[in-house]
Amino acid sequence: MRHLLPMVDGSPSILESLEGALSSLEESEKSMLETSPSMLKAFLIEQSEVLETSIEDLEQAYLRLSSRAAKEVEVLVNLDSAPLPSKSPLSDYEKSVEEKEWYRQEVLKPLAIAHLRRRRMQTENLSYEEVASWEPTEEYLNEAMQWVEPPSDFKPKKRLVRTTATRPEAERQGILVKEITTLVNKAQGRGITKTEILRSLGKDTSRWRTSCEEVLKYMLANRRIVRDHGQRKGIRYYLPIYAEHLREQEFHRQVFESLRTGPRTRTAIVKTTCYSNPKGHAKVKSALALLEREGLIRSIGNKWEMVV
Known part of the structure; x- marks a missing residue:
């Protein structure tokens, strides 16, 4: 198996490189890595890009370093005899890319060639034997792949995933x-x-x-x-459970902003911010009372204005 030891050419090993990266962290950051698996994953992802090393090798290297620090002999022995990490499962993005490539090469391309060969048979009065070995040009083929209609069962599934480049x-x-x-x-x-x-x-x-x-x-x-x-x-x-609270906040802001152009009556505010009905008037009245308590607005006669 491939050990995470110093390389023969003198360049640092994965283990040494990771150890160096860890030593540059503050103690609080190291503690966070030890207590939060997701933050450890984030750290190893960054190191994977910096060191151009697989995340699996870095995970194994980190486990080795932490086991050394904790003097976990059994873990170290197991690591020494463990096989290389198996290939990681593809992400949703990678699955989507691979499926689209399969669809293009294994479904669209053969179907387009079949259509073009049949077209030659019909227009040039040729036998299948005469067109069986004929291959269309790349340009001709790409054009045909845009209009052929394969069975729906073969179309790639639409995945509701976050679009990521890597x-x-x-x-x-x-x-x-x-x-x-x-x-x-x-x-x-x-x-x-x-x-x-x-x-x-x-x-x-x-x-x-x-x-x-x-x-x-x-x-x-x-x-x-x-x-x-x-x-x-x-x-x-x-969280979504606070959506109603946010709507209330937004309504209070609208009431407050409606006074930015100058003093207005409650009826004028209602017409600007909501439906002019008893419920709307009650809602605006409540909002005005709260804004007044907070010292943001004040009443002048039958109108309201911002406190400057």
């Missing part, structure tokens, strides 16, 4: 989905911003920020989280 990106996003769910749940009604999420994970970098943006879009689209309108300190994300 496997490391898919793994990063998988980690973020789990961590964001945990952090949003912990934040409860306070909500949490994207920056707060990334800082909590110790991953406030451009690469992780981009990944986080994609994951948040995905989670919003699938109603796994909801968001506010980010009027003050950035957009905040919440």
Whole structure:
């Protein structure tokens, strides 16, 4: 088997490289890796890209280092005799790519060739034997592949997945989905911003920020989280159970903003923000009372205005 020992040419081994990366971390960061499997996975993904090494080898190297530190002899013995990691399962993105390639090569291409050969038989009065070995040009074939209609059973399944360009990106996003769910749940009604999420994970970098943006879009689209309108300190994300609370916040903001152009009566505010009916008037009255208690607005006669 391939051991994670120093290479013959003098370049550092996977084990040494990983040990060096770990030694550069703060103690709090090391502790986080030891207690959070998802954060350990994120760290190893980054190292996989930096060292151009498979994630499986790095996982084995980390296990070896942690076992050495804990003096776990049995684990080290097992690692020494363990076979190389088996091939990791494909991500949803990779499965989709492979299935599309199969569809193109094994379904569309043969079907297009069959159609073109039959066309020659019909238009040129040829026998099948005469066209059986004929191959169309690449350009002709590609054109035919666009209009042939294969049986629906052969069409690739549509996968509802996050679109990612690479496997490391898919793994990063998988980690973020789990961590964001945990952090949003912990934040409860306070909500949490994207920056707060990334800082909590110790991953406030451009690469992780981009990944986080994609994951948040995905989670919003699938109603796994909801968001506010980010009027003050950035957009905040919440669990869906707080959606009604967010709608109330938004309505209060609309009432407040309706006074930005100057004093208005309650009836005028109702017409601007909701339906002009008893329920609408009651809703606006309640919002005005709250905003007045908070010192944001005040009444002047039968009108309301912002407190400057």
